[in-house]
Every structure is written in C-alpha cells, then in structure tokens.
Amino acid sequence: MLYTSESLEILIDELTKFPGIGRKTAQRLALYILKQPKEEVEKLVRAIIDVKEKIKYCSICYNITESDPCPICSSPKRDKTTICVVEEPMDVLAIEKTSEYNGLYHVLGGVLNPLEGIGPEDLKVKELIHRISSGGVNEVIIALNPSVEGETTSIYIANLIKPFGVKVTRIARGLPIGTALEYADTATIVRAIENRTPM
Amino acid sequence: MLYTSESLEILIDELTKFPGIGRKTAQRLALYILKQPKEEVEKLVRAIIDVKEKIKYCSICYNITESDPCPICSSPKRDKTTICVVEEPMDVLAIEKTSEYNGLYHVLGGVLNPLEGIGPEDLKVKELIHRISSGGVNEVIIALNPSVEGETTSIYIANLIKPFGVKVTRIARGLPIGTALEYADTATIVRAIENRTPM
Numbered sequence: 001m002l003y004t005s006e007s008l009e010i011l012i013d014e015l016t017k018f019p020g021i022g023r024k025t026a027q028r029l030a031l032y033i034l035k036q037p038k039e040e041v042e043k044l045v046r047a048i049i050d051v052k053e054k055i056k057y058c059s060i061c062y063n064i065t066e067s068d069p070c071p072i073c074s075s076p077k078r079d080k081t082t083i084c085v086v087e088e089p090m091d092v093l094a095i096e097k098t099s100e101y102n103g104l105y106h107v108l109g110g111v112l113n114p115l116e117g118i119g120p121e122d123l124k125v126k127e128l129i130h131r132i133s134s135g136g137v138n139e140v141i142i143a144l145n146p147s148v149e150g151e152t153t154s155i156y157i158a159n160l161i162k163p164f165g166v167k168v169t170r171i172a173r174g175l176p177i178g179t180a181l182e183y184a185d186t187a188t189i190v191r192a193i194e195n196r197t198p199m
Numbered sequence: 200m201l202y203t204s205e206s207l208e209i210l211i212d213e214l215t216k217f218p219g220i221g222r223k224t225a226q227r228l229a230l231y232i233l234k235q236p237k238e239e240v241e242k243l244v245r246a247i248i249d250v251k252e253k254i255k256y257c258s259i260c261y262n263i264t265e266s267d268p269c270p271i272c273s274s275p276k277r278d279k280t281t282i283c284v285v286e287e288p289m290d291v292l293a294i295e296k297t298s299e300y301n302g303l304y305h306v307l308g309g310v311l312n313p314l315e316g317i318g319p320e321d322l323k324v325k326e327l328i329h330r331i332s333s334g335g336v337n338e339v340i341i342a343l344n345p346s347v348e349g350e351t352t353s354i355y356i357a358n359l360i361k362p363f364g365v366k367v368t369r370i371a372r373g374l375p376i377g378t379a380l381e382y383a384d385t386a387t388i389v390r391a392i393e394n395r396t397p398m
Contacts (some may be wrong), residue, residue: 005253005264007265008254008263011250014242014246019231021228025219027289028219029217029218029220030250031287031288032218033251034251034254040216041247041248047210048210048232048240049240050209051206051210051229051232052232052233054204055233064233066206088230090226090227090230093226
C-alpha cells in the first residue's frame with residue numbers, strides 16, 4: 001500500500017491473528033504501540049518473551065506453571081484426594097479466585113470435538129486416568145463448560161473413571177446469581193428445575 | 200498469586216495498558232500467546248520491534264512513514280495545492296481508502312483539549328501555518344472528528360489560516376449513507392438540514 005508503512009501493515013496482520021481482534025482493533029493497537037515510548041514497548045516485548053521462555057506445563061495436572069510440579073500440586077495444604085477436571089488454565093484461575101476449592105486440578109486442554117478433529121488423544125485424558133489408577137483419589141469433580149462438547153466430554157470422562165470406584169460429580173447447572181428467571185434461556189431453566197435442592 | 204505464574208501476570212498487566220483492552224481480554228490474549236508456537240511469537244515480537252525502529256514521522260505532513268518525506272508528500276502525482284488536515288494517521292488511511300482525494304495531508308496529532316491540557320503547542324499547528332505561509336496552497340480542507348473538541352479545533356485553525364487568503368473548507372456533516380433518518384441523533388439531523396444541497 002502506498003499510504004502506509006510496510007512494517008505497520010505486518011504488525012496489524014500479526015495482531016489480527018489474535019482471537020476476538022478484528023482489523024480495526026488491530027490498527028488501534030498497532031498505532032498505540034507506535035505512540036508508546038521505547039521503554040514501554042521494550043517492557044511489552046520482554047513480557048511476551050518471558051512468558052514463552054519461563055512457562056511450562058505441570059507434569060501432574062497440566063496447568064501452566066513456572067516450576068514443575070506446579071505450586072498447587074506441590075502444596076502440602078491442598079487436599080490430594082480430590083481432582084477437579086477443567087478445560088483450560090483460565091478455568092483453574094476462575095475457580096481459585098473463589099477460594100472455596102482446596103483440592104487439585106487436571107487441565108484437559110480442551111474438549112472432545114469431532115468436527116474439529118479433536119479426539120481423546122489430543123486431550124490429557126490418558127494422564128487423568130493414570131492419576132486416578134495410581135490411587136489416593138476419592139472424588140473427581142468435572143467442571144467443563146456447559147456446551148454440547150463440554151457435556152459430551154463430561155459423560156465420556158465419567159464413564160472412564162467409574163470403573164475405578166471413584167466418586168464422580170459435576171458442578172451444578174442452574175440460574176446464575178443475580179439473573180432474573182424471565183431472561184434465562186430454556187435449557188438453563190430446565191436444568192435448574194431438574195437440579196432443584198431441598199430447603 | 201499462588202495459582203498463576205509471575206511472568207503471565209506481568210504480560211497480562213502489560214496488555215491491560217492497551218486502549219480498550221480489559222483484564223479479561225488481556226488474559227485471553229496472554230494465554231493465546233502462551234499457546235502459540237515459538238516461531239509465531241517470534242514473528243509478533245519482530246513486528247513490534249520493527250514498527251518502533253522503522254517508522255518515523257514525515258517532516259512535512261507528520262503522517263507515519265518509513266521514508267522521509269512520506270510517499271504521499273513526495274509523490275509527483277499528488278495535488279500539492281490542497282492540504283487536508285486530520286487528527287491522526289488512521290484518518291489519512293480512512294481517506295486514502297476512498298481513492299477520491301488526491302491532495303496532501305497534515306496530521307495534527309490530536310485536537311485541542313483544555314481539560315486534558317492539550318494546547319496548540321502540543322499539536323502540529325505551527326507546522327501547518329508554516330506550510331501555508333510558504334505559499335503554493337490554494338485550499339485547506341479541515342477533516343477533524345465531529346466531536347466538541349474537533350469542532351473547536353476546526354474553528355481555531357480556520358481563523359489562523361484565513362489571514363493568508365487561502366480557501367478553508369471542512370468536510371460535510373450529515374446523515375451517513377445507509378442510515379435511517381429515524382435513528383440519527385438530533386445534532387446530525389440539524390447539521391444535515393443546515394447543510395442541505397440543491398437538487
């Protein structure tokens with residue numbers, strides 16, 4: 001293009017690859033980088049490189065970590081008899097923020113999705129079964145997202161775990177706190193009624 | 200924080216500094232970077248560094264450029280008697296995309312904003328007057344954004360230019376193409392009526 005610079009175009013192209021970042025946003029971000037003082041940009045570049053160099057996956061739970069095993073797996077304060085199965089590292093973060101869960105995690109790295117060609121061998125399913133078969137686990141809490149793929153994967157995993165005689169539960173589906181019943185979707189209301197609890 | 204890595208937190212903090220990027224989006228972008236293959240991340244880092252190292256500001260129009268003067272200012276095909284005044288480099292891009300304008304530009308670098316302490320000396324106003332006083336300019340088209348600050352800055356600049364006997368115009372305000380009248384805001388409708396054109 002005549003009217004802009006090649007290096008700016010390349011940066012915009014790179015930023016457009018990010019999830020949820022369209023061309024307009026990428027342009028805005030690229031120009032923001034351009035306007036920043038050199039030291040600020042160097043801090044950003046350093047942070048990106050550090051993340052790639054320092055972060056590994058925990059060899060027990062497959063959460064992201066700078067030390068292996070991760071702080072959660074190696075903490076003497078955590079309840080090692082309970083494993084919570086989640087899709088992604090962000091889910092561990094979300095649950096840890098509640099400060100209500102004191103067990104361990106297992107990060108699958110996604111859910112089964114035949115359309116996108118993601119099968120059990122692409123997820124850390126084998127590794128989960130290995131942890132359970134090694135003993136010491138009393139309960140596995142499945143906390144996958146309430147999507148069709150999440151549901152399918154939950155059932156698949158539950159069936160794999162049950163033969164080991166371990167209790168398998170999954171987090172409740174129902175009305176989110178603060179939502180009006182009239183705005184909830186049908187599937188959520190159906191689940192909320194099914195999972196009603198005694199008062 | 201116990202449950203996440205320090206380098207990831209630093210990267211999320213850096214990404215949160217971007218305009219329009221909240222904490223949740225920054226987390227998503229940071230984890231995307233983490234998941235990318237090393238070569239992809241290296242391309243991103245290279246693009247960021249290149250933009251900062253290669254891009255300068257044109258010493259005539261203050262648009263961003265890799266060569267000085269910029270391709271527009273140095274093109275023999277452009278009409279050097281007309282200058283279009285815009286706020287930011289993105290505005291040059293937006294106008295160039297129309298392929299309808301063949302004159303030169305002048306990028307102010309912002310608009311007057313007393314509340315944020317931005318005065319004429321923070322913008323390329325002096326440089327614009329210098330270009331006009333050097334002669335050869337027949338028309339200055341003011342194309343600042345239709346905000347209160349944009350309007351104020353337009354009037355301020357018009358008053359500075361008029362003594363040089365140069366024609367000063369500004370881009371029309373009116374109904375955007377494709378909009379229904381009933382959805383347009385009052386100020387736009389008022390301007391559309393004021394600026395009505397004979398048929």
